[in-house]
Amino acid sequence: MMTSRAAEIWACHVILLLFLTLRGEALRISGMEVPRVVVSGSSVQLVCNYEYNREREDPLYSVKWYRNVNQFYEYIPKRVPQVRVYPLPNLNVDERGSTQATVLLKGVTRASSGTFRCEVMGDKPLFETDDKAKNMTVVDIPTWGPELTGVIHKGMGGVGGMGGGGRGEQATREEITQGSRVRPGDVMSVRCLLGHSDPQAVVTWLVNSRPPPPPHTHLRVLTNSDEENGQRIQISELEAVVTEAWFVRGALSLTCHARVSTVYHSNATVTLLHADHPKPAGFGCYFSRCCSCCDVAAVVVVVVVVVVVMNEGHKRGSLFTPVY
Ligand SMILES: *[C@@H]1O[C@H](CO)[C@@H](O)[C@H](O)[C@H]1NC(C)=O
Numbered sequence: 081m082m083t084s085r086a087a088e089i090w091a092c093h094v095i096l097l098l099f100l101t102l103r104g105e106a107l108r109i110s111g112m113e114v115p116r117v118v119v120s121g122s123s124v125q126l127v128c129n130y131e132y133n134r135e136r137e138d139p140l141y142s143v144k145w146y147r148n149v150n151q152f153y154e155y156i157p158k159r160v161p162q163v164r165v166y167p168l169p170n171l172n173v174d175e176r177g178s179t180q181a182t183v184l185l186k187g188v189t190r191a192s193s194g195t196f197r198c199e200v201m202g203d204k205p206l207f208e209t210d211d212k213a214k215n216m217t218v219v220d221i222p223t224w225g226p227e228l229t230g231v232i233h234k235g236m237g238g239v240g241g242m243g244g245g246g247r248g249e250q251a252t253r254e255e256i257t258q259g260s261r262v263r264p265g266d267v268m269s270v271r272c273l274l275g276h277s278d279p280q281a282v283v284t285w286l287v288n289s290r291p292p293p294p295p296h297t298h299l300r301v302l303t304n305s306d307e308e309n310g311q312r313i314q315i316s317e318l319e320a321v322v323t324e325a326w327f328v329r330g331a332l333s334l335t336c337h338a339r340v341s342t343v344y345h346s347n348a349t350v351t352l353l354h355a356d357h358p359k360p361a362g363f364g365c366y367f368s369r370c371c372s373c374c375d376v377a378a379v380v381v382v383v384v385v386v387v388v389v390m391n392e393g394h395k396r397g398s399l400f401t402p403v404y
């Protein structure tokens with residue numbers, strides 16, 4: 081009983097294998113690796129692994145690579161030379177670094193992006209084929225930044241918080257630096273600057289590592305052709321009235337976080353101190369004090385985002401050290 085059942089299974093396998101071979105399903109792509117997003121300037125290895133039925137002779141005729149509809153690479157084992165590269169704009173194939181299963185691209189640019197397709201073809205008589213495609217997007221990331229710069233408008237009145245000084249004072253403007261002293265009611269006008277990127281960066285503002293109350297920031301990028309050195313820059317501007325609720329133990333940290341796709345993110349932070357707090361970043365905030373902080377529910381924040389295009393060198397004074 082067992083033996084006849086085993087024989088049945090064996091026969092079934094043989095028939096299936098024969099069927100697959102005759103149907104031409106013996107050659108197939110077993111794995112393809114194309115990075116989804118890469119940074120421009122980098123080298124990229126594209127991988128196309130294939131497998132075939134070892135019982136057949138000369139299973140492989142060719143491996144071909146295409147970007148969109150254009151072929152740029154070919155490997156034919158029985159030809160001399162085995163590798164041939166077809167030049168495409170913005171695609172630099174390193175022939176020596178490429179094999180039957182891999183293609184090495186050097187110095188990719190934004191324009192190298194596209195749908196990359198690998199096609200394997202078996203030899204005669206069936207010339208069976210299999211192919212797979214994946215998209216690769218090359219992004220330009222900022223070469224500098226983010227950097228924070230800005231001013232504090234003091235004694236503007238506004239929403240005087242618990243510490244609430246400033247109303248009677250004369251309005252002054254003060255450059256923001258690390259450790260600048262501010263008090264509730266002051267108006268902060270801060271800019272986050274970073275180099276050009278494509279696609280544009282998504283900039284998020286954080287107060288004490290949390291998003292500030294809405295409305296959220298919004299970033300637009302314009303190109304600049306008028307400026308002398310033609311540098312393009314991205315700017316997100318946050319304008320907000322400082323409130324008591326923003327302080328933790330007499331200090332508040334303001335962070336600008338910039339992200340481009342999945343391959344770049346960086347932030348810059350500045351810490352400001354409460355002008356009326358006796359021990360900045362110390363032990364001042366005990367329970368009762370914290371509670372009064374919580375009561376300040378009516379937080380008025382105006383977030384304005386302006387994107388300006390300006391000369392990079394021109395704007396790089398008075399900056400905080402970015403944290404990478
Ligand atoms: C590649 O991207 C294009 C356009 O965004 C899309 O239509 C296509 O389905 C994608 N192809 C693959 C293989 O992901």
Ligand SMILES: *[C@@H]1O[C@H](CO)[C@@H](O)[C@H](O)[C@H]1NC(C)=O
Pocket residue numbers: 286289335337346347403404
């Ligand atoms: C800022 O960047 C540093 C280093 O990458 C990271 O550890 C930190 O969490 C970031 N902070 C914020 C608020 O995103």
